[in-house]
Every structure is written in C-alpha cells, then in structure tokens.
Amino acid sequence: xxxxxxxxxxxxxxxVPTSEGVGLTSASLGxxxxxxxxxxxxxxxxxxxxxxxxxxxxxxSTALVGTTLGLRPPPPLAQAHMERLLRQDRLDxxxxxxxxxxxxxxxxxxxxxxxxxxxxxxxxxxxxxYATSLxxxxxxxxxxxxxxxxxxxxxxxxxxxxxxxxxxRAFGGVGSTRTLGCILMxxxxxxxxxxxxxxxxxxxxxxxxxxxxxxxxxxxxALATDxxxxxxxVPYNPALVxxxxxxxxxxxxxEFLNEGxxxxxxxxxxxxxxxxxxxxxxxFRPGSLIVxxxxxxxxxLASALATMNGVPMAGVLLTxxxxxxxxxxxxxxxxxxxxxxVLAVDTDSFTTAKHLAAMGNDxxxxxxxxxxxxxxxxxxxxxxxxxxxxxSRGYARRxxxxxxxxxxxxxxxxxxxRIILPxxxxxxxxxxxxxxxxxGIARCVLLARREEVEEVARNRGIELPxxxxxxxxxxxxxxxVAPMVERRSGKLNxxxxxAQLQDSVVLGTMMLALDEVDGLVSGxxxxxxxxxxxxxxxxxxxxxxxxxxxxxxxxxxxQVVVYGDCAVNPDPDAEALAEIAxxxxxxxxxxxxxxxxxxxxxxxxxxxxxxxxxKVRAATRLAQQQAPELPIDGPLQYDAAxxxxxxxxxxxxxxxxxxxxxxxxxDLNTGNTTYKAVQRSARVVSVGPMLQGLNKPVxxxxxGALVDDIVFTIALTAIQAAQRD
Numbered sequence: 001x002x003x004x005x006x007x008x009x010x011x012x013x014x015x016v017p018t019s020e021g022v023g024l025t026s027a028s029l030g031x032x033x034x035x036x037x038x039x040x041x042x043x044x045x046x047x048x049x050x051x052x053x054x055x056x057x058x059x060x061s062t063a064l065v066g067t068t069l070g071l072r073p074p075p076p077l078a079q080a081h082m083e084r085l086l087r088q089d090r091l092d093x094x095x096x097x098x099x100x101x102x103x104x105x106x107x108x109x110x111x112x113x114x115x116x117x118x119x120x121x122x123x124x125x126x127x128x129x130y131a132t133s134l135x136x137x138x139x140x141x142x143x144x145x146x147x148x149x150x151x152x153x154x155x156x157x158x159x160x161x162x163x164x165x166x167x168x169r170a171f172g173g174v175g176s177t178r179t180l181g182c183i184l185m186x187x188x189x190x191x192x193x194x195x196x197x198x199x200x201x202x203x204x205x206x207x208x209x210x211x212x213x214x215x216x217x218x219x220x221x222a223l224a225t226d227x228x229x230x231x232x233x234v235p236y237n238p239a240l241v242x243x244x245x246x247x248x249x250x251x252x253x254x255e256f257l258n259e260g261x262x263x264x265x266x267x268x269x270x271x272x273x274x275x276x277x278x279x280x281x282x283x284f285r286p287g288s289l290i291v292x293x294x295x296x297x298x299x300x301l302a303s304a305l306a307t308m309n310g311v312p313m314a315g316v317l318l319t320x321x322x323x324x325x326x327x328x329x330x331x332x333x334x335x336x337x338x339x340x341x342v343l344a345v346d347t348d349s350f351t352t353a354k355h356l357a358a359m360g361n362d363x364x365x366x367x368x369x370x371x372x373x374x375x376x377x378x379x380x381x382x383x384x385x386x387x388x389x390x391x392s393r394g395y396a397r398r399x400x401x402x403x404x405x406x407x408x409x410x411x412x413x414x415x416x417x418r419i420i421l422p423x424x425x426x427x428x429x430x431x432x433x434x435x436x437x438x439x440g441i442a443r444c445v446l447l448a449r450r451e452e453v454e455e456v457a458r459n460r461g462i463e464l465p466x467x468x469x470x471x472x473x474x475x476x477x478x479x480x481v482a483p484m485v486e487r488r489s490g491k492l493n494x495x496x497x498x499a500q501l502q503d504s505v506v507l508g509t510m511m512l513a514l515d516e517v518d519g520l521v522s523g524x525x526x527x528x529x530x531x532x533x534x535x536x537x538x539x540x541x542x543x544x545x546x547x548x549x550x551x552x553x554x555x556x557x558x559q560v561v562v563y564g565d566c567a568v569n570p571d572p573d574a575e576a577l578a579e580i581a582x583x584x585x586x587x588x589x590x591x592x593x594x595x596x597x598x599x600x601x602x603x604x605x606x607x608x609x610x611x612x613x614x615k616v617r618a619a620t621r622l623a624q625q626q627a628p629e630l631p632i633d634g635p636l637q638y639d640a641a642x643x644x645x646x647x648x649x650x651x652x653x654x655x656x657x658x659x660x661x662x663x664x665x666x667d668l669n670t671g672n673t674t675y676k677a678v679q680r681s682a683r684v685v686s687v688g689p690m691l692q693g694l695n696k697p698v699x700x701x702x703x704g705a706l707v708d709d710i711v712f713t714i715a716l717t718a719i720q721a722a723q724r725d
Contacts, residue, residue, distance in 0.1 A: 010043070010106060010113060010114050010115055010116045010117050011115070011116040011117075011145065011391060012102070012116065012117045012119055012142040012143060012144035012145065013031070013116060013117070013118050013119065013144065013145055013146075013147055013180070014119045014121050014135070014138055014139050014142065014144035014145070014146050014147070015027060015028050015031075015118060015119065015120050015121055015147050015149050015183075016121040016135050016146055016147070016148050016149065016167060016171075017121060017122075017123045017124070017148075017149045017150075018124075018148060018149065018150040018151075018163050018164065018167045019123075019124060019150075019151070019163070020053070020123055020124070020125060021151070021360065021361060022149050022150055022151040022185050022186070023149070023151065023185035023186055023234075023361070023378075024061075024120060024121075024123060024149050025060070025061040025064060025065075025120065025362070025363065026185060026240075026363070026374045026375075026378055027149045027183045027185055027232070027234075027378060028044065028061070028065070028118050028120050029064065029065065029068060029069065029371065029374060029375040029378065030183075030232070030234070030374070030375055030376075030377070030378020030379040030380075030381075030382060031118055031147075031183070031232075031378070031379075031382060032044060032065070032069055032071075032118055032375075033069065033375045033376065033378075033379040034378075034379035034380075034382040034384055034387075035115075035116070035384070035387075036069075037379065037384065038384050038385075038388055040115045040116065040388065040391075041114045041115050042114055042115065042116050042117065042118050043071060043073065043105045043106055043114035043116075043117045043118070044062075044065045044069070044071050044073045044105060044117070044118050044119075044120070045073055045074070045101055045102055045105040045117055045118070045119045045120070046059060046061045046062050046073065046076045046119070046120040047076055047077060047098045047101055047119065047120075047138060048076050048077055048079065048082050048122055048134070049075075049076040049077065049078055049079050050079055050122065050123060050125065051079045052125055052127050053123060053125065053360075053362070057365070058075070058365065059075060059076050060362060060363070060364075060365050061120055062074075062075060062076060063365040064363055064365060064371050067365070067368055067371065068368065068371040068372055068375055069375070072107070073104075073105055074101050074104040074105060076101070077094075077097060077098075077101070082094060086130060086134075091137060092401070092402065092405070095137060095138075095141040095400075095401075095402035096402050096405050096406045096409075098138065098141055098142070098402065099141060099142070099400075099402050099403050099405075099406035099407075100406055102117060102119075102142060102403075103406075103410075105117050116391065117142075119138065119142060119144060121135040121138060122134055122135055122138075132167070132170050133170070135170065136170045136171060139171055139178065140400055140401075140402075140557060140558045141400045141401075141402035141403065142400065142403070143398045143399070143400050143403070143559075144178075145178055145179070145180050145391075146168070146171045146176075146178055146179045146180060147180050147181060147182060147183060147231060148164055148167055148168060148179075148181070148182040148183075149182065149183050149185060150163055150164055150167075150182055150183075150184050150185070151184065151185050151186045151187065152184065152187060152188075153187070153188045153189055154187065154188065154189040155188075155189050160184070164182055168228075179228060180228075180229065180231065180387075180390065181228050181229035181230060181231045182228075182229075182230060182231060183231050183232040183233075183234070183378075183382070184230065184232065184233045184234065185232075185234050185378070186234065186235075186236040186237075186241070186361075187233055187234060187235050187236060188235075188236045229383070229386055229390070230383070231382060231383055231386070231387055232378065232381045232382045232383065233381060234377070234378050234381045235381075237377065238268060239266075239268065239373075240370070240373060240374050240377055241361045242266035242267055242268050242287070242370075243266065243267050243359065243364075244262065244263060244264065244265065244266055244267070244364075244367060244370075245261075245262040245263075245265050245266075245267060245289070245314055245315045245341045245343070246262040246263045247359075247364055247367070248267060248289065248317070248343070248356065248359070249262065249343050250364075251355070251356075251359050252317075252343075252345050252347075252352065252355055252356070253345070254317065254343040254344060254345045255343060255344050255345075256341065256342070256343050257318070257323070257324075257342040257343060257344055258336045258340065258341060258342040259341060260315070260336065260338075260339040260340050260341040260342070261339035261340075261341060262315065262341040262343075264369075265287075265312070265314050265315060265339070265341060266287060266314060267287065267288075267289045267314040267315075268286070268287025268288065268314065269285070269287060269288050269289070270288070270289045270291060270353065270356050270357075271283035271288050271289070271290055271291065272291045272292075272349055272350075272353045273290055273291065273292040273296070273299045274292070274293075274349060276298060277298040277299055277301070277302035280299065280302070281302070284302060284303065284306035284311055284313065285311065285313070286311060286312045286313065287312070287313070287314050288313050288314055289313070289314040289315055289316075289317055289356075290303050290313065290315070290316045290317065291317045291319065291349055291352055291353055291356070292316070292317075292318065292319065292349065293318070293319050293320045293322055293348075293349055294318035294319060294320055294321065294322025294323055294324065294344060295320070295322040297324065297328055300316065300318075300324055300328060300332065301328075301331065301332070303316045303335070303340075304331070304332040304334070304335035304336075304340075305335075307335040307338055307340045308334055308335050308338070313340065314341070315340055315341035315342060315343065316340070316341070316342045316343075317343055317344070317345065317352065318342065318343070318344040318345070319344075319345055319347060319348055319349040319352045320346070320347075320348050320349065321344070321345075321346040323344065398558060398559035398560075398661075399559060399560045399591075399592050399593050399594075400558065400559060400560070401555035401556070401557075401559075401560055401685065403592075404553065404555065404560040404591070404592070404593075405555075405712065407591070407592055408591075408687075408712055408715040408716060408719065409439065409441055409715055411715075411718075411719045411722070412441045412442060412714070412715035412716075412718040412719055413439070413440045413441060414722070415442075415718045415719055415721060415722035416440075416442075416443070416718075417442055417443065417518035417519060417717075417718040417721045417722060418442070418443045418444075418445060418517045418518050418519075419436075419442040419443070419444055419445065419517060419518060419519045419520070419521060419714050419717055419718055419721075420445045420447060420508040420511055420512060420517040420519070420520045420521075421433055421444055421445065421446050421447060421508075421520075421521055421522070421714075422447045422504035422505045422507065422508035422520065422522045422526075423447075423448075423504065423505075423522055423523075423524050423525055423526065424445075424446030424447040424448025424452075424453060424470065424471075424504070425446070425448035425449070425452040425453055425456055426456075426524045426525055427456050427459075427460055428524055428705065428706070428707050428710055429446070429524050429710060430446065430453055430456045430457060430460070430462060430464075431460060431462050431707045432707050432710035432711045432714065433446055433468060433714075434457075434462050434463065434464055434465055434468060435707070435711050436711055436714050436715070437465040437467065437468045438465055441711065441714060441715050441718065442714050442715070442717070442718045443467075443469070444468060444469065444714065445469045445470075445471060445517060446468065446469070446470045446471070447471055447473050447504050447507065447508055448470060448471075448472070448473070448504075449472050449474075450470045450472065453470050473504055473507055476507075477498070477501050477502070477507060478498075480497075480501055480507060480510040480511070480514075481494055481497045481498050481501065482494070483510065483513075483514060484497040484500070484501065484510055484538070485497050487513065487538055488537060488538070503530070503534075505520075505522050505526055505530055505531055505534055506534045506538075508520050508522065509534040509535055509538050509539065509698065510538060512538075512539065512696050512698065513538045513539055513696070518696075518697070518717075518718070518721035519696065519697040519698070519699070519717035519718060519720060519721045520535075520697070520698045520699070520717070521698075521699050521701065521710070521713050521714050521717050522698075522699075522700065522701065523699075523700040523701030523702065523703065523705070524701050524703060524705055524710065525703065526703075527703075528567055528568075528689075528700050531698065531699075531700040531701075532548070532568065532691065532698070532700060535548075535691070535694055535698040536548065539694050539695050539696050539698060540694070540695055541693050541694060541695065542693055542694060542695050545579060545583065545693040546576075546579065547569065547572075547576055547579060547580075547693060548568060548691055548692070548693040548694050549564060549565040549568050549569055549572075549579070549580045549583055549584070549691075549692055549693055550564060550565050550566060550567040550568045550688065550689035550690060550691050550692065550700070551563060551564035551565070551566075551583075551584050551587055551588075551688060551689065551690050551692060552564075552566055552567075552675050552686045552687065552688035552689055552690075553591070553686065553687040553688055553690070553716075554675065554678060554679070554684055554686050555684060555685040555686065555687065556682075556684055557684075559661070560593060561593070561660070561661050561662070561663060562584055562587065562588045562593060562595075562661065562662045562663065563663050563665065563671060563674065563675050563686075564580055564581075564583070564584035564587075564662070564663070564664055564665070564671070564692075565580045565584075565664075565665065565668065565671055566665065566668070566671035566672045566674070566675045566688075566689060567668070567671075567672065567688075567689040567700065568668070568689075568691070569667075569668060570667065570668045570669075571667045571668070572667070573615065574615050574616075574618035574619040574622060575619075575622060577599070577615065577616070577619035577664065577666065578619045578620075578622035578623040578626065579693075580664055581597050581599060581619065581620075581623045581632060581662070581664045582623055582626060582627055582630075583692045583693055584597070584662050584664055584692070585597050585627070585630055585632070585662050586692075587690065587692050588661060588662050590719075590723055591716075591719070593661050593662075594661060595630060595631070595661060595662050596631045596655070596656045596659050596660050596661045596662065597623070597630060597631065597632040597633070597634075597656065597660070597661075597662040597664060598633060598634060598636045598641035598642075598656050598657075598660035598662065598663050598664065599616050599619060599620045599623070599632070599633065599634025599635055599636065599664050599666075600616070600634070600635070600636060600637070600638055600641065600663055600664060600665050600666060600670070601613050601616040601634065601635030601636065601637065601666055602637065603635050603637065604635060604636050604637045604640045604650045604651055604657075605635070605636075605650070605651055608635070612666060613635055615666060616634050616635040616666050617634065617635055619634070619664075620632060620633065620634035620635065631655040631656050632656065633651070633654045633655060633656040633657065634664075636650075636651060636654070636656065636657060636660070637650070638663070638674070640654075640657050640658070641656065641657060641658070641660040641663060642658070642660060642663075643658055644658035644659070645658070646658065647659070685708075685709075687709065687712045687713065687716065688700075688713070688716075690713075690716050690717075690720070696721070696724065697716075697717045697720035697721050697724065698717075699713050699716060699717050699720075701713055
C-alpha cells in the first residue's frame, strides 16, 4: 500500500476573516485566480455553512467558486450539524469530517492534484461566537497557513493594526511561522487611490502601499516582522459592490411593474426623493436608484424624462404601496421600452431606504459578471512573487490528529482485511467490532460464544451488524492442535498444545499463523505479555529484523508523533536501539508522518557522558550508517528534540532538533513513563502500542482502552496487513 506521503500533500491556506463584510469570498476568488497566473493550481474548500450569512439555498461561496473558476468544491457541512457536534463535545469527529472534505477538494475538475487548497474560515458573527476557536482548530487539523482577511480605512490605521494583531493571536501571533500575512479588502482612503490597475490579473502585484505598512507597524510593532506581509491591499471600488436591480427586488421582496434590464443594471447609488423634481435634479444620474412614494407623479415623470435623455439610471423604486395610474404609465411607456426597471414595495420611503442600506455586499450566486470582475480586480492586487517565494519556506509539514484518524479509517477501508478479536465477548470490543463492521474498517471476527456476545449487545444497546462474524472457540479449537505442535516441534505435544489453546489469544494467534485471518488485536482484558508471547512463539519476527518492538502514535494537539519503544524491550543494547529507530521511522512513514528521528537521552550532543549516553550515541551512529537517507540525530534531550527554540540553542546544526516526529527512548523505563505522563497529564490520545517487526500484524491494547482506541487499533492492524501484502 502506498503511504500517504508518497505524493507531496498540497499546502493549505486558511483565509481567516476579521469581521463580517470584509469580502472573504472575493479575497478567495482573487487569490485562486492570481495563483493560477503564476502556474500554481489551487483547490477550494469551505468547511462550514453559515446560514445567517448565506440565507436559504446552496452555499454561495462554493457555488461562486464553481461557476467562476470551474472548480468542483464539495458542499460544506450544515451549520446545525456543526453546532450539534460542538454541543456534544465531539470536536474530533467534526475535524475528521473536515479532513474528508479536504480530500474531496483535492479532486479538481481534470483529476490532477492541486498545488494548494484555499480554505474559507468561519466569519465571526453575533450568532457564531465559536468562530475564532473553530478557525484555530481548522488550522491545526489541516496544518494550514493563515492569511487574515480584513478591511479598514487608511485614516484609522490604529484600529486596523489592532484588529489584525488580535485575530492573529489565535494562531500564534503575527510572527508565527503559521501566519503568512493578510489581504486587506475594500480599503478606503488609500494615499493614491487613482493607481488602481486595469481589471487584469497580475498587473498591480507590486503596488502595495509602503505608507500603509509603515502606519500599521507604528501602532503594532508585532506587525514589523519579515514573516508577516501585506499580501494584498485592495482599494474600495463602488462598481464592484454594486448590486443589480434584480438583487434589490429580491432583498426587499419588491414587485416589478416593469422588469426591463433589472438583471443587468447596477445600483451605484440610492437617492431618496422627497422633494419636488426641480429640487432633486442632482439625483438623476447614471446608476442611481430613485426611491420615491408611488404618488409622486413629478418624480416619476422626471425619471422617465432623464431616461429618454440618455441617462442610464438603475431604476425607480416606488414606496408606500401607491401605484401610478394608467395615464401615467402610458406617459412613461417610451422610457420603459428602454429597459428602465420600475419596482414597488408597501413600506414607506424611510423604511425602504433603511432596508436598502442594510443590504449586504455579498455576490449573488447567479451574478457571474460581477464575480468575474471582482476575481480579476482582487487578483491584480496580490503580491504574487512574494507569495510564491514564501509558500515553500520555513514551515514544517505536520500530520494533524484529525488527518491521522481520517487517514487510518480511509486506508483501513481500502485494505478490507479480516481481523480476529480473541476477547470476543468483552463489551468495549463488541462495540468496536460493530462500529468497524458498519463503517467497513475491517471484517471483524469475535472469538466467543454467540449467546454471550448477544447478551453484551442487549445490555449495552449495541446493534450487531448481520455480517459480523462470531466464532465459538469450543467448536474450532481441536483442529489447531496438530498445526500448533508442528509449529513448535520439540517444545509441545498434543496435550500441552490443547491446554494452551484454551487461551483465546493463543487460538486467535494460530488462526493468524495459518493465514485464516489477516491480523489480531487483543489486550482489553489481557496483559501485554499475554498478547505478545504467543505472537513471538507462533508468528515470529520478520526476516529483515532480529527483534520485535512497539510504537505509540501520540495525537498531540497540533500533530501526531511516534514514541518507541514503550511496551516491549526493557533495556535494548545499541544494536537493538538502532533497529528500533529504523523500525519506528518506517512505521511513521507508512502512516503519513515524515520521519525525523530523535534518539532520546538525558544529554544533548557531546555535553554528557556515561554508559547510558554512550549507548544512545552508538545507536545513533549505527542507525545513520544503515539508513543514511533518514534524518536521525542523537543523543538529544526531549525538549531539544521537540521544541524549536530549545533545539536551535542546544543543537543548532541538527536536522532533527526542534522538529522531531519520531522519538526513540533508550529503555522501557523511560519510554513507558514518558508516554503515560504525556497521555494522562496533557490528555493526549495515544493509539497503540503497535507491534513492529513481526511476520504478521498483532497489536496490543491498553486495559483502559476506550471504544475509539480499539477501533483505531483495528484500523492500524488492517493497514499493517495490507502493507505486508
């Protein structure tokens, strides 16, 4: 099976809005278009729908990206579904679903993989108080780099600087390697607004305003960093936020008296005409929507006359529920024939004007002309060269816990393996087997009497899938006596073999040894020794290895790392420790984790001495000689291996320090203690131990394992079996 990282994973850019109405979707459209002009293909994903912003119907952002750019992004998760999972404290499940959407977004229209994915974050609203925290979780789950999307006024740079600084804090601050910079949309009062580029991508990529950057840095020194950049400064352009008359009619629920060119005429300004026509002549200008009471015949006639004189007004909106009489309509008919829209509402003029002012600037899904104009305009203000140069620097790729869990399930489903569960009537195991069977993670085999399993299912409310296989050990045990004696020739006879086969773990291991199943998971009630000893005796180690070791996948908040060996070898010598390091690195790579191996000790580099440090030093040299292509370094203290600032200080020339993904401990005492301390104190989920080095996959469970732990261990085992194939 091909490991997940056999192909480079597309980078993810998370667009994080600082408030409502900043033009988030416009920024995403422009960025994707701009990247395309420099040869970078981008996909798009909006993970969560926000009903209060979108309204009824399909998701607007997803639809606009599809029609404007020809992509096929997946539909977002429903807001009600998202909020239900948040209330149930099932954030991990929600993030796994986001990872699934991300994988769908990687499938572009021509089947090739994009270079990166642009993800639209949640907009903070009065309804969605969770937006900031959920955007931070998105960044972790997708291992995304952050582009803030804001808006403001050059006359108030302090407010803008504080806004950017505050929102960046959720992602480590503006100086974090995760935070790329910002795109400022609809900026007003720029020093030189006349230098707007033509509506063509890339024509103004170098016109970013140094004066604005200097002002922002005055009010927020945190912005004065090489890592945070003004990726785009897009000036306010009223023509690009102008709705069609059709959009006004939809927003107000207006009735068309004459639809005319309502689908193409745009409202550049609104004029409330309560005075006589003679005193309102200034209102009759191109793009103006005249709002007046339906009984103001003078304003209606003046609008018709202006239209006949060639003034391309947007239209006339009549209020108060008054309608012109037939004679007035006939008088205005020549103007109506030019396509001038006329619409009517029942509300009074003042209320109607308030409703117009409250209309949002969002691009309607069917306004392709405006979407294309906005896309080209925004693309023209993106600093493409800087962005292209910085997308590949200074950011270590990590596999997030959500991505890891999603990947386990997906790869296990593809593997379609038969996994034996010797503890077949143990309640957590029964529930995990039912879940795995329903989701297609594995074809599980419960080794237990059917009536015992069914009683457990009734007591716990578990619905057993019809195709879940249950085998009574008493009915099959006898046929494994002879094969077991043959396998352990000279060490067992028929009587002792039959006695040992009373242990369901031994029986399950024999089924695995004879290739009747593909893998074994045990340990919910048995000790590690009970699970591992039969595997050593009957399965034995793989030809390339002289020992069997174990790893845990530690699901830290921002990434998944590997700990080894924390369960099997009490005090490995240097040769064994080197082999554990190589086994662990290969296991990490097989599960999508880029291996950077740290050989852990109480000393870093040459600073310490003693037999324990020398063992780690010798093991490091052996591992480096056997796998020169792998980044392996040691001895390293844990903090030097895991923390960037400490690694740079203690081991500045190390390719691993501060970036380790595989931690190899010098002995079982250190490894087991560390894994349990991290797991319990930091409330970190650990998956494993996964045994490595065996001919066939056998995996042990912690006796305190949760149902989810068992599900993921079954998935691990299925994937190992597929990799063995």
